[in-house]
Amino acid sequence: MSTSQIAFLKGHGTENDFVIVPDPDNSLTLPAALVARLCDRRAGIGGDGLLHVVRSAAHPEARSMADGAEWFMDYRNADGSIAEMCGNGVRVFAHYLQRAGLVEEGDLTVATRGGPKRVHLAKNGDITVSMGRALLPEASVTVTVGGRSWPARNVNMGNPHAVAFVDDLDHAGDLLAAPPIAPEAVYPEGVNVEFVVDRGPRHVGMRVHERGSGETRSCGTGACAVAVATARRDGADPAATGLPVTYRVDLPGGTLVITEHPDGAVDMTGPAVIVAEGVIEPSWLETA
Numbered sequence: 001m002s003t004s005q006i007a008f009l010k011g012h013g014t015e016n017d018f019v020i021v022p023d024p025d026n027s028l029t030l031p032a033a034l035v036a037r038l039c040d041r042r043a044g045i046g047g048d049g050l051l052h053v054v055r056s057a058a059h060p061e062a063r064s065m066a067d068g069a070e071w072f073m074d075y076r077n078a079d080g081s082i083a084e085m086c087g088n089g090v091r092v093f094a095h096y097l098q099r100a101g102l103v104e105e106g107d108l109t110v111a112t113r114g115g116p117k118r119v120h121l122a123k124n125g126d127i128t129v130s131m132g133r134a135l136l137p138e139a140s141v142t143v144t145v146g147g148r149s150w151p152a153r154n155v156n157m158g159n160p161h162a163v164a165f166v167d168d169l170d171h172a173g174d175l176l177a178a179p180p181i182a183p184e185a186v187y188p189e190g191v192n193v194e195f196v197v198d199r200g201p202r203h204v205g206m207r208v209h210e211r212g213s214g215e216t217r218s219c220g221t222g223a224c225a226v227a228v229a230t231a232r233r234d235g236a237d238p239a240a241t242g243l244p245v246t247y248r249v250d251l252p253g254g255t256l257v258i259t260e261h262p263d264g265a266v267d268m269t270g271p272a273v274i275v276a277e278g279v280i281e282p283s284w285l286e287t288a
Contacts, residue, residue: 004282005279005280005281005282006021006028006279006280006285007021007022007277007278007279007280008020008021008038008045008277008278008279008280009022009096009274009276009277010045010046010047010274010275010276010277011051011092011095011096011272011273011274011275012088012092012217012253012272012273012275013087013088013089013091013092013218013220013270013271013272013273014088014217014218014251014253014254014255014256014270014271015217015218015251015252015253015254016048016086016088016089016216016217016218016219016220016253017046017047017048017217018047018048018049018050018051018088018089018092019038019039019044019045019046019047019049019050019051020050020051020053020092020093020096020274021038021050021051021052021053022053022096022100023052023053023054024053024054024055024058025054025055025058026054026055026058026059028052030050030052030076031080032076032079032080032081033080033288034080034285034288035050035076035078035079035080036078036079036080037288038050038280038288039078039079039080044288045280047078048077048078048210048213048216048217049075049076049077049078049083049086049089049213050075050076050078051073051074051075051089051092051093051096052073052074052075052076053071053073053074053093053096053097054071054072054074055070055071055072056069056070056071056072056111057070058072059072059074061074061113062074062111065111065115065116066111068109068111068116069108069109069110069111069116071093071097071102071103071108071110071111072110072111072112073086073089073090073093073110073111073112075089075112075113077210077211077212077213078212078213078214079212079213081212082113083113083159083212084112084113084114084158084159085112085113085114085117085131085157085158085159085221086219086220086221087129087131087157087219087220087221087222087223087224087268088218088219088220088270088272089220090110090112090117090119090129090220091119091127091129091220091268091270091271091272092272092273092274093110094108094110094119094121094127094129094272095121095127095272095273095274096274098121099274103121104121105121105122105123106120106121107119107120107121108121112158113158114132114157114158114159115132115158117129117130117131117132118130125271126269126270126271127269127270127271127272128267128268128269129220129267129268129269130265130266130267131157131158131220131221131224131265131266131267131268132157132158132265132266133264133265133266134155134156134157134224134225134228134260134264134266135155135156135157136153136154136155136156136228136232137154137156137186138154139154139186140154141154141162141181141182141183141186141187142181142182143162143164143179143180143181143193143195144179144180144182145171145172145173145179145180146171146173148171150164150165150166151164152164152181152193153225153229153232153233154186155225155228155229156225157221157224157225157266158221159192159221160187160189160190160191160192161191161192161193161194161221161222161225161226162181162187162191162192162193162194163194163196163225163226163229163230164193164194164195164196165196165197165198165230165233166195166196166197167197168197169195169197169205169206169207171195172195172207172209174215175207175208175209175214175215176214176215178190178191178193178209178211179193179209181193189211190211190212191211192208192209192210192211192219192221192222192225193208193209194206194207194208194219194222194225194226195207195208196226196229196230199250202234202245202246202247202248203247203248203250204226204227204230204247204248204249204250205249205250205251206222206223206226206249206250206251207251207252208222208251210222216253217251217252217253217254218251218252218253218254218256219251220256220268220270223249223251223256223258223268224258224266224268226247226249226258227245227247227249227258227260227266228258228260228266230247231245231247231260238260238261238262238264239262239263239264241262242262243262244259244260244261244262245259245260246258246259246260254270254271255270256268256269256270257269257270
C-alpha cells in the first residue's frame with residue numbers, strides 16, 4: 001500500500017454508512033485487513049462497508065460491463081470481505097458521482113458484482129435504483145434466536161437473504177452474531193437475515209443482520225427482499241395480477257419505498273447523504 005495521501009468521503013443511505021474511496025484508474029490496493037481498519041468505528045473512519053469508486057474499464061471484474069456502465073461499485077463489507085451488491089451503497093455511490101460532477105441528474109447505470117444497476121437521480125434528491133429481479137429459491141430454512149424459531153423465506157436479490165416474520169422486533173435479540181440458520185448448507189457463503197413486523201397495509205418494519213457487517217441501520221437489498229417476501233405472504237404477485245405492488249419499509253435508519261413490477265423488476269427509492277470528505281493520514285496507513 002502506498003503511503004501517499006488517499007482521498008475519502010463518508011456518506012450514508014438511511015444511516016447505512018460507508019467509507020467512499022474514489023480511485024478511477026483502479027490504482028489502489030485495498031486488502032481486506034485495510035478495509036476492515038478503515039471501517040473500524042474506533043480506530044478508523046467507521047462504516048458498514050467501503051465503496052471503491054472505479055471506472056469499469058479499469059477493473060477486471062467490470063470490464064465486460066464498461067460499454068453500458070462507466071462506473072463500477074467495488075463494494076466491500078466492513079470486515080473487508082467482498083460482496084455482490086449493496087442497495088443503499090448504490091444510492092450513495094450514485095450521489096457521490098453526481099456531487100463530483102461525474103454524472104448528471106437523470107438516468108445512469110452502475111456496474112456491480114450483482115450485474116448492472118439502473119439508477120435515477122431525481123430533482124428532489126431521492127434516488128431510485130432498479131435492483132433487478134428477486135429470485136425465490138424453494139429451499140426451506142429456519143432462523144433461531146434465543147430459543148425462538150421461525151420459518152424464513154429464501155430470497156436472492158443478487159445476494160442471499162432469509163426473511164423471518166416475527167411478532168416483535170426485539171425477538172431478533174442483539175444481533176451481535178449471525179442468527180443461526182438451518183440447514184446451513186442452503187447458504188454456503190453466509191446470508192443476510194431480516195426480521196419483519198407488520199405496521200399497517202403494505203407497511204412493515206424490519207431489522208437486519210448483514211453478513212460481514214453485523215446489525216446495520218439499513219439494508220437496501222434486505223428491504224427489497226422483505227417487500228417481495230411480504231407481498232407473497234400477502235398473496236400479491238405482480239407477475240400474476242399485472243399490477244405493481246409497493247411497500248413502505250421502515251428500518252432503524254429511515255424509510256425506503258420498494259416497488260415490484262409485473263416484469264419482476266424491483267425498484268428501491270430513498271435518500272443518500274455525503275457528510276464529510278478528507279484524506280487518510282499517510283502515517284496511519286503505514287501502521288494499518
